[in-house]
Amino acid sequence: MKKFVTSDRSIHKMDESTEPVITVKDGSVVTIKIKDHFNGQINEEQLHYGEIDWKQFSPTTGPIYVDGARPGDLLAITIEKIKLTSKDVLLLNGPNIGITGELLPNNCIRRYKIERNKIIYSEEIHIRLRKTIGLLKTESNKQTTPFHMSTKYGGALDSSDITEGATIFLPVEKYGAMLHIG
Structure with missing residues (x-):
């Protein structure tokens, strides 16, 4: 069964109190809508670099709880399609x-x-x-690193290889993996 996650609840940092936006079974196909890296701050009227609120930079959609994902597992994420809006x-x-x-x-x-x-x-x-996904991350038990910093759990990977057809493997440290994408 296909699932859909909107970007209505985008976040900028991991927080233990953040509830999952959705729970999915292993192997589920999920359509995820994400916001742009500037969180919609830049529009036709405002294109000034100095006015960017960098605290709003790089929002993620999530977390997505993957039922059955356990500490020590590897979570495989396959990017089937990227559609620009x-x-x-x-x-x-x-x-x-x-x-x-x-x-x-x-x-x-x-x-x-x-x-x-x-x-x-x-x-x-x-x-x-070349359409890519800029940020993929599973939550770790120590949430000290901002989303845009890369760790072994992912982060701002900014690789042209993370595109349609790619499969990315991320380690799971928390039950449910708590996947973020942006």
């Missing part, structure tokens, strides 16, 4: 972030259109779009 992409670039390094004197946010599975960087430059 936007027709554009936001890129952060500057001396402190992104791929441009020192080429830009200030950090900036730019919005680029997506057409035919390509990011339209300019009339001459079209970059193939």
Whole structure:
């Protein structure tokens, strides 16, 4: 049976008191809606880097309780499909972030259109779009690491390999695994 999880209850840090958004059986197919890394802060009217509330950065949907997952297990997560809900992409670039390094004197946010599975960087430059999942994490007993930090339990993995068809294995330390995705 297919299950659906909305992004209505996104969180930014793990907390023992956070109840699972859903309980699923091992092997379940789950459709999960996630928010963008900026938690919807950036829209057409506001594209200023200095106005970003970094405490809202990188929200996750979850936790998802996987019935039967026990400490010592490995949880296999297969990404069957990634569907974008936007027709554009936001890129952060500057001396402190992104791929441009020192080429830009200030950090900036730019919005680029997506057409035919390509990011339209300019009339001459079209970059193939590779849809990925940025964050996957199971909860550990010691919740001292923010979501965006990677540990052996996952985190902000930001790998182009975490895309459609990929299977990711994460260790389980808590009953139910308590999976977060973003």
